[in-house]
Amino acid sequence: MSALRSSQVAAAAGVNLQTLRYYERRGLVAEPERSLGGHRLYPAETVTVLRVIKAAQRLGFTLDEVADLLAAGTHRHGSPDIRLQERARAKLAEVEAKIADLQAIAGTLRATVAAGCDDLVTCAGEPRCPIPFAAIGSR
Structure with a gap:
């Protein structure tokens, strides 16, 4: 080598x-x-x-997660390590949640474009405004 x-x-x-x-x-x-x-x-x-x-x-x-996965892979001692499967499932759930959030954001932006909103302050006062100003402030 x-x-x-x-x-x-x-x-x-x-x-x-x-x-x-x-x-x-x-x-x-x-x-x-x-x-x-x-x-x-x-x-x-x-x-x-x-x-x-x-x-x-x-x-x-993340790099911390990668470090953990790499360390787990070096300590097998003959038994299969299911940590990668567990971590992959958890990461998949996290990614799917982000996708759902992004789809909701995209829907709101589509509705904003369709409503013709050109000014946030004016739009906020309109009943047709699709931007969830109240929901944003309550978080």
């Missing part, structure tokens, strides 16, 4: 060097060995770990 320098790992994973170093400081990426000249030498699987981190972030997982 050949070791990769920081720039090689970052380029192969599609991240910048600062991101690689940040993930290393956060413990998401294992601290690499060093060459005699002091250069970081990462194992090739670091590229995969970085790609997994970025994919998990695109799916909505």
Whole structure:
């Protein structure tokens, strides 16, 4: 197995060097060995770990959640880890709730456009105004 320098790992994973170093400081990426000249030498699987981190972030997982998932994956001891399934289900529910909220917002904006609202203050005083001013203030 050949070791990769920081720039090689970052380029192969599609991240910048600062991101690689940040993930290393956060413990998401294992601290690499060093060459005699002091250069970081990462194992090739670091590229995969970085790609997994970025994919998990695109799916909505926070870095803390990613760290937990990565740690859970390294402590299997022969038994299947259902934490990923649990976390994926929870994240799916969270995403579906956000979608529902966004659909409600989109509906209100469609109604605002259809009602011809051009001025928020004027619109707020009109009975046809679809913007939920009262509901917004009650939160």
